Amino acid sequence: MSVQERKQRERAERERLIVATARELAERQGWEAVTTRRLAESIEYSQPVLYSHFRGKREIIGAVALQGATELAAAVRAATSAADGPRARVAALAFAYLDFAARNPAVYDASFQLDGGLAYAQEDTPEPLKDAFAALLETLEGVAGGGVPPGLFTEVFWAALHGLATLTRAGRLLPEDAEARVELLVDRLAMV
Amino acid sequence: MSVQERKQRERAERERLIVATARELAERQGWEAVTTRRLAESIEYSQPVLYSHFRGKREIIGAVALQGATELAAAVRAATSAADGPRARVAALAFAYLDFAARNPAVYDASFQLDGGLAYAQEDTPEPLKDAFAALLETLEGVAGGGVPPGLFTEVFWAALHGLATLTRAGRLLPEDAEARVELLVDRLAMV
DNA sequence: CTCTGTTGTCTAGCAGTGCTAGGATCGACT
DNA sequence: AGTCGATCCTAGCACTGCTAGACAACAGAG
Structure with missing residues (x-):
């Protein structure tokens, strides 16, 4: 054999x-x-x-997307675990996320923008995608605030980051104030 | 003649x-x-x-994008002017925005997702795009909070809405909790 | 009313795309 | 040593965005 x-x-x-x-x-x-x-x-x-x-080009994009999700999760976990205190951890998460998107635009697109033929927010969602969301959840559930489901809070925070990432890269937002935007987002959303 | x-x-x-x-x-x-x-x-x-x-397909997409921006601005203004109080106006803005994106996915994509060859966040940005941003600003500048530039606040709020719109439509977020997400976003971001 | 020159439109085609059928070739087993 | 199955490539299909060049229609001049 x-x-x-x-x-x-x-x-x-x-x-x-x-x-x-x-x-x-x-x-x-x-x-x-x-x-x-x-x-x-x-x-x-x-x-x-x-x-x-692969069945076709879409599946190749999907394979890159899974790689990207795995790396994004690792980057976020590395950043958050190196920070002290809830506020700093959330900020580190946000910066790590946006940094990943900026440094790996094609991979980020494959994961969250293009059609890689992957299932999302469902039972048959591939493990790397669920894990990437879990990586966000781990840090964010601590700052969701009272009465707010951690999952829901994470979705909103994620959406905000995703919006910043895509609009910035598409030239809709000038990169100059990127840091100020993140600070504002963290200050307002996270209940420390 | x-x-x-x-x-x-x-x-x-x-x-x-x-x-x-x-x-x-x-x-x-x-x-x-x-x-x-x-x-x-x-x-x-x-x-x-x-x-x-048109020079090519991109410019046709761009033309649709400008239409879309104009209509989005109108929809947002209509919704906010019909609401009483800052909190209600911001919520109305958010719902109107997401409703427009959900009802006109192709137009929304043309405006904010696809490459229509348009300039953004610059001097030669087409008027409809600047006006759409202005429509958001008009309502949001009142709830930016002290020390926060209204433009910056509007960018962050817009990015969050954009993230919710795109992730929802791409199947990344389940539409069930859409309303709860918006309420959370408005409650946290807007300083009423 | 005829001729002319411009303006506008269409046919046909190029180079490229994702994807696949069918033949050729190679190599593992009998 | 010969067979037969797995593996790979050539060639091609139907499609894409875009364009050159032939052709027709028509306004204005005589």
């Missing part, structure tokens, strides 16, 4: 290569530059190989 | 038809269904005619 195992390993390796390459390409030149032809060319295989791993 | 005037009128009329048709098509089947061929077919002209009015 070692032959088959080797083949499986190689297949899995190639799949990682596809996702990594798609991500790089998207981060470097935008998702509109990620075509099946260019992607196939980059991994030095023909187009149909992509379709032996 | 009346002949030329008539032609100009007809041209303007056809341009309105293009925008209206693109909007209908997008609202009915999504922007990905708005192709230059289908659009040309719908207005009963050939494709190149579109390019005698």
